[in-house]
Amino acid sequence: xxxxxxxxxxxxxxxxxxxxxxxxxxxxxxxxVNSLDSIxxxxxxxxxxxxxxxxxxxxxxxxxxxxxxxxxxPEAARLRIGYVPQYARYDPxxxxxxFEVVSMGCLGGSFTGRYSKEDKDRxxxxxxxxxxxxxxxxxxxxISGGQRQRVLIARALAxxxxxxxxxxxxxxxxxxxxxxxxxxxxxLNKSMTILMVTHEVxxxxxxxxxxxxxxxxxxxxxxxxxTGDLIREMYGGDLQMIRHDHCCSSEGHQxx
Amino acid sequence: xxxxxxxxxxxxxxFFRYALLTGVFASLPFGIIGTFVVVRRISYIAGAIxxxxxxxxxxxxxLEKAVGVTWFGPMQGAVVVAxxxxxxxxxxxxxxxxxxxxVIGALWAxxxxxxxxxxxxxxxxxxxxxxxxxxxLLVSREDFLFVLALDVVVLVLVGLFYNKFxxxxxxEEFARLRGVHTGWIYLLLLCLAALTIVLLVRVVGIVxxxxxxxxxxxxxxxxxxxxLQMMFLSVLFCxxxxxxxxxxxxxxxxxxxxxxxxxxxxxxxxxxxxxxxKQLAGRQ
Numbered sequence: 120x121x122x123x124x125x126x127x128x129x130x131x132x133x134x135x136x137x138x139x140x141x142x143x144x145x146x147x148x149x150x151x152v153n154s155l156d157s158i159x160x161x162x163x164x165x166x167x168x169x170x171x172x173x174x175x176x177x178x179x180x181x182x183x184x185x186x187x188x189x190x191x192x193p194e195a196a197r198l199r200i201g202y203v204p205q206y207a208r209y210d211p212x213x214x215x216x217x218f219e220v221v222s223m224g225c226l227g228g229s230f231t232g233r234y235s236k237e238d239k240d241r242x243x244x245x246x247x248x249x250x251x252x253x254x255x256x257x258x259x260x261x262i263s264g265g266q267r268q269r270v271l272i273a274r275a276l277a278x279x280x281x282x283x284x285x286x287x288x289x290x291x292x293x294x295x296x297x298x299x300x301x302x303x304x305x306x307l308n309k310s311m312t313i314l315m316v317t318h319e320v321x322x323x324x325x326x327x328x329x330x331x332x333x334x335x336x337x338x339x340x341x342x343x344x345x346t347g348d349l350i351r352e353m354y355g356g357d358l359q360m361i362r363h364d365h366c367c368s369s370e371g372h373q374x375x
Numbered sequence: 376x377x378x379x380x381x382x383x384x385x386x387x388x389x390f391f392r393y394a395l396l397t398g399v400f401a402s403l404p405f406g407i408i409g410t411f412v413v414v415r416r417i418s419y420i421a422g423a424i425x426x427x428x429x430x431x432x433x434x435x436x437x438l439e440k441a442v443g444v445t446w447f448g449p450m451q452g453a454v455v456v457a458x459x460x461x462x463x464x465x466x467x468x469x470x471x472x473x474x475x476x477x478v479i480g481a482l483w484a485x486x487x488x489x490x491x492x493x494x495x496x497x498x499x500x501x502x503x504x505x506x507x508x509x510x511x512l513l514v515s516r517e518d519f520l521f522v523l524a525l526d527v528v529v530l531v532l533v534g535l536f537y538n539k540f541x542x543x544x545x546x547e548e549f550a551r552l553r554g555v556h557t558g559w560i561y562l563l564l565l566c567l568a569a570l571t572i573v574l575l576v577r578v579v580g581i582v583x584x585x586x587x588x589x590x591x592x593x594x595x596x597x598x599x600x601x602x603l604q605m606m607f608l609s610v611l612f613c614x615x616x617x618x619x620x621x622x623x624x625x626x627x628x629x630x631x632x633x634x635x636x637x638x639x640x641x642x643x644x645x646x647x648x649x650x651x652x653k654q655l656a657g658r659q
Contacts, residue, residue, distance in 0.1 A: 176552055202552050213414055213545055214599045223542050227554035232539035258600050278553065 127190045129154045129282050129312040130175060132337075135184030137170060144170050148184070148337045154281070157304070157313040157326065162333035168316045171333055172286055175314070176200055188282070198227055201275030201311070203285040206267045211260050217270050218255040221245055224277030238277075245276040249303060265296030272303070283307060285315040301326045379622040393519055394511045394631070398617035400522045401578060402591075404529040404571040406610030409592035410602060411564055415544040418589050420468075420565070423479045424460045425572050425584035427486030431456025432506050432576075433493030440497050449506075450517070453576065457569035460486065465562040509580025509632040511621065518577055525570055532567060540564060541602055578617070579632040590639040591616060597646055616642070 130152040137145045144167045152158055162168050173179040174186055177193025188196035201224070224245065225238035234242075246252040249269040254262055259270065268288050275283055289297050304313060304326060315327070332338045382391050412421050435452025438444040460482065467478045494501050505513065533540060542550035543560045551557045575584045595608035620635030627634075 214601050216601050231535045
């Protein structure tokens with residue numbers, strides 16, 4: 120992380136709106152995420168969470184307003200983002216090894232896309248950080264859901280980005296893997312800005328500094344404000360079990 | 376089988392050696408491109424390109440025989456139209472995501488229709504059967520040179536851009552976020568597939584292109600842990616099917632294309648049932 124970038128917001132969204140055809144999905148969105156922040160994006164299905172992520176990484180373009188990553192357009196700053204998609208969308212029959220999947224994080228370095236020795240070392244290092252170095256040679260299809268999630272995180276780490284964006288990474292993984300997963304995120308958050316989409320608010324509140332509620336509009340709350348009322352408001356009364364967190368760090372109480 | 380080997384060394388039957396050599400060398404692009412087609416699940420796109428090829432063949436025949444253009448025959452027509460179809464299909468997949476299958480279906484049929492119309496207006500008798508069902512025994516020296524050129528092109532391009540092809544097949548969205556120009560890589564893949572399909576039309580005919588493109592790769596997929604292995608095995612299986620199919624077709628005096636396809640399909644089915652049985656046995 121260079122000194123120049125830390126003075127700017129990692130992600131800055133101003134007055135953004137977006138619609139698919141005529142249906143307005145996001146309106147008047149303003150969001151600022153600082154370097155080393157950790158923010159959790161929650162909201163009902165169809166509320167625009169995934170759309171917001173796609174706008175941030177530049178897979179979609181906003182109708183109005185701007186998205187800036189360290190002051191640059193998303194297309195230009197793409198390589199600074201490590202992206203972790205949902206693992207469920209992969210073809211289970213695709214013959215590919217764990218190491219090959221992780222190496223993909225190093226693409227974009229050269230015209231042909233061939234990997235250098237350094238790229239391979241970086242991929243191996245990412246596997247070690249996520250604790251799955253011993254799986255490197257295994258087929259991606261033969262490992263468990265929790266392990267696949269780690270592979271996808273390792274791939275994002277191999278990208279050497281400054282921002283880690285994860286789309287519903289805890290869906291379909293068991294409780295124990297989830298605990299380990301948040302330990303890993305805590306470690307990564309020391310050097311990376313983290314933005315994660317989830318639909319289960321429970322665990323999220325213990326790790327994240329701030330929560331962004333997305334339902335056409337985006338409202339930011341420090342984690343400590345996450346109360347039953349707020350969640351009822353977000354989800355329209357349809358509640359899950361929520362774990363409250365009352366020992367927030369000081370950054371957790373900032374308000375935009 | 377002994378007659379088969381006798382025929383191979385018979386100096387009066389040079390077409391037989393050409394057929395065999397073409398089959399073996401053509402297995403290289405068939406296996407490599409077939410693997411991409413199978414893992415990316417675009418065999419219906421390969422089918423559409425194959426059927427469009429008839430439009431090109433018709434155009435070539437018409438220009439050659441009715442208009443008298445000497446440098447543009449069915450082979451040139453096939454290559455041009457196959458590449459054109461690849462470009463159109465790449466654009467369709469980028470801009471018409473919801474209606475992609477309808478557009479592909481339309482292109483599939485229109486290609487054939489245009490070809491048949493051109494053939495109807497071409498003077499003299501043209502038998503569309505040999506294009507629909509192919510005949511590897513009719514390959515010429517020119518075809519063989521086309522095969523060698525395609526071998527080089529496929530090996531060089533896939534060798535150079537292997538990681539990008541792999542990434543676009545496995546996870547196009549992620550590849551795009553890593554700065555890969557996925558649209559161009561996908562177009563390149565479809566163009567290589569188009570050239571390979573022109574060759575396949577020569578060997579097994581338009582109707583059976585998909586089978587020889589996907590069956591060897593599907594068989595190979597059963598034994599492979601990664602794409603590189605799958606390509607390698609797929610090339611070997613493809614060559615095996617072609618050589619064995621040619622031998623059987625010669626011995627039994629049957630058309631070569633269908634024999635090759637039936638052998639490939641039989642091996643695939645056997646393998647499927649075998650692995651299914653093994654699964655069931657493993658459960659008990």
